[in-house]
Amino acid sequence: MEQTVADRIAESPSYQTLKARRSRFGWILTIAMLVVYYGYILLIAFNKELLSARIGDGVMTWGIPIGFGVIIFTIIITAVYVRRANSEFDTLTEQIKRGR
């Protein structure tokens, strides 16, 4: 790509919007994932009793739904990003490509 074309795209408002939104969204979700995972690891490191505590009268502990929750959260947060990127961000990208 020629430098001038890149400069022109870089200055276009759609590109600025795309870059700002995607980068913000990506970082927010990244931080959410880091908080959930390392929160879980630190919970295990510092408060094993909580995860081993039984929920009701049976053998089920809080650890099982929390652990499964982390797995489900991981899948859902990925889906959330891909959904928005495949619609909103791709529409913006198309606009940038057309405006070239």
Added chain:
Amino acid sequence: MMRKLSAFCALALLMPPGAAMAADVIQGAQKQPTNWTAILMFAVFVAGTLYITKWAASKTKSASDFYTAGGGITGFQNGLAIAGDYMSAASFLGISAAVMTSGYDGLIYSIGFLVGWPILTFLMAERLRNLGKFTFADVAAFRFAQTPVRVFAASGTLVVVAFYLIAQMVGAGSLIQLLFGLDYWIAVVIVGVLMMVYVLFGGMTATTWVQIIKACLLLGGASFMSFMVLWRYGFSPEAMFADAVRVKTDLAAAVPDTTPEAAAAAGQSIMGPGTFIKDPISAISFGMALMFGTAGLPHILMRFFTVPSAKEARKSVMWATGWIGYFYLLTFVIGFGAITFVLTNPDFLDAEGKLVGGNNMAAVHLAQAVGGNIFLGFISAVAFATILAVVAGLTLSGASAVSHDLYSTVFKKGQADSASELRVSRITTLCLGALAVILGIAFQNQNIAFMVSLAFAVAASANFPVLFMSVLWKDCTTWGAVIGGFVGLALSVGLTVVSPSVWETTLGNPVGSAPFPYTSPALFSMTASFLTIWVVSKLENSRRARIDRAGFLAQQVRSETGIGAAEASAH
């Protein structure tokens, strides 16, 4: 006491990924009677995949076909292939065995492998697709001086591939010895030869389809096993867990001098975290290796170049994350199923009450318990196929690092034609295949438990920081990336050597003498790598550094929009 002790040992071995399988299989390897059902099913798999290779060979003409299947893989197919790369035999057999021995800790372990995927999606996946062509070095070296960055990237790739490959080959030999009753060396040679055939003739197209087929077989088999386990308990997880706790309590009570309270506590202990996470530093460091290592594994990264667009790249990680997450949920059920179906059945236990063939046979014995001999053969064949497919992907990524990064870009300065590049990658494939067989045989009796975790640590400490900084940080320079990358590479390997799993377990030094006390070096080596990249880039003010910084804008435009990105069709 004995049970606690053995559970503890299993966990200590489990700490690095794949350890359980590797260590257990190696130590408890006694040859089994030849299993003809399994061999027959495996032969069917091989025949099918060779047919696909023949078809793929007719389509593999250019370097682009060879490295990236011509960019014509859809997001869904690629997602399955990525999941296939990730669901190795070590994770299937190792994690279900870990759940069987220690319950909840197996879940903690598998979660670590999953959480890197969203990070890879949010920050890297589509940018990789937009910037790269064949290898992750294309991305890392995009705006930098080609030679030094390519040399670094090829080193990072080959180190990761070598450790991963050794772990897979040794695992393969031992596992196949157990499952099929073949000699160790025959098993290793079969894996080596078949892998070379796939990669040499079918390139990425064959490698991807072998991976897709295997992923479907593995997911199907694991789903069936979990279904049968849950069916027995009327699809009530509580009933399954309660029965598993009862079995574990009875086993603990059978040990002399155990009070009923202690036995009940031992039984219930599988429902919560045990000894897996010892100190927070090891836990976080290990978590970082898994999380960021995923985004630095060359055989995973190269799969992003096989899809036609950034949109398909995103879809592939979405599918991959979904399948891998589902798979880990299944392994948890399979592990608990193994407690209730296998540990209670004398057919699967030896005179001392241990599992025949070692703990890693948990899933395999469960297959027999729920589906009889035919299903046992099926699962054994799938385990073999799994190793084969993972090994083929690793070899292809090693071969592309040598031919595309070193030969074509560094030695020929980008002047190599497609045909000669292709020839070099085929020669490299042959060399890597032969090397894998030789190393597999050489390491047969070594404790290779640390190798996969080392591969992840190197990927997180060398490949990931360089990729991340070159794509996202405008002030990064050639020498910042190269020096920082090599610092991460050297430190992750060095610290692993002086960590307990190598220093004490493999090299035989006394317990407690390891200079580096933690399980994984990633927290330190990855931080050091990032810091070095930052400091060197900030200090550097050469002419090259100014070119590097000036190139960021154009790189960013392409990484964000895909304008100018490599097209799907032949280049």
